Every structure is written in structure tokens, then in C-alpha cells.
Amino acid sequence: MASDSIAYLDNAASTPLCVEAAEAMAPLHRELYANPTGAHRMARDTRRKIDDARDVMAEALGSEPGEIVFTGGGTEGDNMAVVGRHMQAGGVTVCSAIEHHAVLEPVEHLGGRVVAVDAAGVIDLEALAAALDDDVTVVSVMLANNETGMVQPLAQVAEAVRSAAPQAVLHTDAVQAFPWLDVASLAACADLISVSAHKFGGPKGVGALVVRDGVELSPLLLGGGQERGLRSGTHNAAGIAGMAAAAEVVLKSRAEQVERLARLRDRLADGILAAVPSTVETGQRSGKVAGSAHLCFEGIESEALLFLLEDAGVYASAASSCSSGAQDPSHVLAAMGYDRMLAGGSLRLSLGYETADADVDQALAVIPDAVARLRAYGTG
Numbered sequence: 001m002a003s004d005s006i007a008y009l010d011n012a013a014s015t016p017l018c019v020e021a022a023e024a025m026a027p028l029h030r031e032l033y034a035n036p037t038g039a040h041r042m043a044r045d046t047r048r049k050i051d052d053a054r055d056v057m058a059e060a061l062g063s064e065p066g067e068i069v070f071t072g073g074g075t076e077g078d079n080m081a082v083v084g085r086h087m088q089a090g091g092v093t094v095c096s097a098i099e100h101h102a103v104l105e106p107v108e109h110l111g112g113r114v115v116a117v118d119a120a121g122v123i124d125l126e127a128l129a130a131a132l133d134d135d136v137t138v139v140s141v142m143l144a145n146n147e148t149g150m151v152q153p154l155a156q157v158a159e160a161v162r163s164a165a166p167q168a169v170l171h172t173d174a175v176q177a178f179p180w181l182d183v184a185s186l187a188a189c190a191d192l193i194s195v196s197a198h199k200f201g202g203p204k205g206v207g208a209l210v211v212r213d214g215v216e217l218s219p220l221l222l223g224g225g226q227e228r229g230l231r232s233g234t235h236n237a238a239g240i241a242g243m244a245a246a247a248e249v250v251l252k253s254r255a256e257q258v259e260r261l262a263r264l265r266d267r268l269a270d271g272i273l274a275a276v277p278s279t280v281e282t283g284q285r286s287g288k289v290a291g292s293a294h295l296c297f298e299g300i301e302s303e304a305l306l307f308l309l310e311d312a313g314v315y316a317s318a319a320s321s322c323s324s325g326a327q328d329p330s331h332v333l334a335a336m337g338y339d340r341m342l343a344g345g346s347l348r349l350s351l352g353y354e355t356a357d358a359d360v361d362q363a364l365a366v367i368p369d370a371v372a373r374l375r376a377y378g379t380g
Contacts, residue, residue, distance in 0.1 A: 003313025007359035007366075010315050011199075011291060011352030012146055012176060017242070018201035018353070024245035025203065028238035036235050037224065046237050053244035060247040061174075061193055062184025063210045069227045070208055070240050074175040076220070077194030077209040078102035080230070081171040082140055084217035085192075086110055091137030091167070096123045096152070097335035100173055103140045104331070121150040121283045121336045125160060132164035139168050143177035143187060147332045147348060148283045149292025151181065158189035169215050175199055175207075179250055179352070180258055180289035191215045197243035200250050201353060206239030253353070261351045262290035268349060268360045269293040275368040280342065282333065291351040296338065300345045300374040308370040314363050317348045 008016075028049060034042035036050055050070075058065040071077045083106050086093055093112030095103050098121055107114065113131045116124045123141055132139070141157045144150070154172055161170050171192035174183045179200040187193045193210035197203055211217060211230065223232030266285070273279055278298040288294075297305070302318030309316055318330075333343035349363065 005313050007314045007362040009349045010317050012350035014198045015201050015352045018246050018249055020249050021202050021242035021246040025238040025242040028241055036237055049241050050235055053240045056244035056247055057208045061210050062188050067210050067212055068208055069211050069230050073207040074196030075102040077207050078173055080209055080220055081192040082106040085138040087218035088216050089137040092135045093138050094131050094136050095140040098145050098332045099142055100146055117335050119337050121148045123152055129160050136165035136168045140171040142173040144289045146176045148294045149288035150283045151287055155189050200246050202243040202246035203239045206236050206243050257353055258290045264360050265293050265351055271364040272367055276371050293349040295347050296342045297345040297371050302346055304374050312366040314366050318346050
């Protein structure tokens, strides 16, 4: 029987809109609805809201306001960084093997180089050095992985790039990092930084890309020349204001939330490991962002597990995708060396700012039984 209470543990996919973001967006839907490129007062007032948001995002990401380019989200920002740089400079693109598909697929499409990671899911710095030369024009290494939560050594990556590929710019996908890490500090070494609002309490369909002064990109969208000619199209003024409001909340509450949610994550992961035999926790917990618990269960399939969890009111995700009943292994887990069968039983439990003790209690009450049922019925 389906549960009436919901434990939402899929915050790495999307977070609920925070109250502050909703309040910031409301006037731009009904009162300041003018196109911000217009010349009249309402247009100017709308544009002022965008300028204010640009200041907030610059502070949040450690850039100058003029270096912020508003985008339609993380995928567009990642594509703009990799493809836009390649269109401008040519050369060779490089990324790690655990990048989000929004980076990995453009690099592969452009015939670029993909760098291995170690068993913990951290980029192999020696392999990176071997992939770098004077032909490389852009390197993309994410700050925190979207599946395992592992944080990457971006400063060391930057050092390697500056040394072996002096013509290259460094991009980091900080989409999963921003709720948990001081991106302004940790990504100070990056030339390009992409974030997405709906990962930290903002609305869907809006993001930002830091483009440092002097970094040249070709635009992916041509038209009215908005955003310094890098991102034509009428601004999503309400979304931009909502993103900035959510970012301000993160900046004020991040330290407290990280401490609180790390405790909840540890209780959740430790409880599952203690209750469910033949369970593997991927990566190293000490190297993960606070909200990430990622596990693999031997002898089951993620698709079946997620069905049972949803029925019991626990919303989560797997690190692998399913289509037509066939399960493809996660490229992240494959890069880390996990065999196909174990990777097929992965579970990503991601906590967020609304996660409470009751959510963890519900997950711990449901997950061990669900895994045991699947193993008993031989679904793996």
C-alpha cells in the first residue's frame, strides 16, 4: 500500500523552491513584466532587478558582476563553456570521465580527450597531465559529482592545466557544489563556472555562467545580443531574481545546513550499511558533499528498488538510467571500476535544506525491507 507521507531524498535532481525565491519572483510576473531591454520606466525597473541579481551572483561565485552571464540552466552553461570555447579557439577539449552528460557528450562529440578517475571517483592527476598539451583549449572538471557527491581537487587541476596547456581555459561545473561548498573560494582558479538555480532552492530553467574577463567564447544563441552578446534572448527576469534570492539564502545558511545535513546523511548511510548486508558505499564519505549518500546493493536492480521505495513514500534516484526495461550502467560507476551487476543496484539518496530527521527515519524503515524483498524474489 502506498504511503501517505513522503520522504523526498532526491535533492540532487531538484530542490523545492524556497520561500525567498518565490517572493522575489512574484512582482516580476505581475508588476514588472516588461521586457528589460525596453526604454520605458517599467523596463528600466525590471532591468534593475536583473542588475541587482547579477551583483548577488557575482558575490556568490567570486566574480565581477560583468563576468556573470545568465543562462537557461546548468546544461546550457556547460555547453556554452565547452562548445563556445571550441567554436572560438578550436583545438582539443578535455574533461574527466565522471562529468555530467552536459559536459561529457560535447567533449566526446568534438573528438576530445576523456581523463580517467581513481576508484574513489577522483580525477587521476597523472592521467590529466598526460592528456594536456599545447593543442588543448578547454578543460572541464566538475567541482562535485552529481552521482557520488565526490569533490574534485580543482586547484591541483588548475595547476596542471596552467603548466601543461597554457592556451587552455578551465571550466568547472559547480551545479552540485553550490549548496554545499564555498564555490567563490574553491573555484577561484577556474575561468568558467556554471551553476543552476533549481539545485539550491531557486526556480528551474535559469542558471549562471561565470566568464572571466579576457576569456573568449562564441555564443551558442544569436539574436538580440543580450548578456554581452554571449546569450541572446529576452531575460527570464523572474527566474533570475528567484535564483539570486535563493543564492543569498545559501550564503547565509550554508555552514549551518552543511553541519546539520552531514549528520543526517551519516545517520542515513550508516543505518543502511548496518541493516543491509552486501552493501557498498561508493567513494569516500570524507571526500563527499554533505548531502550525498550513494550506495550499491548486490543482487538487485535499481529500477525495482525505486518502485518499492516510491510505493513506501521514499523518493530517490539511481545512478543508472533505464529504458525499455534494459538497465545501462552509470558511466560514473563504470569509470570508478564497478562491475555492471553491482552498479545496476545503485541508489542515490540526496538531502537538501528541507530534509528532516523524519525523512531519514522513514528511509531507514523502508530501504532494508525493500532490498531484502527484492533479493528474496531474485530480482537481481
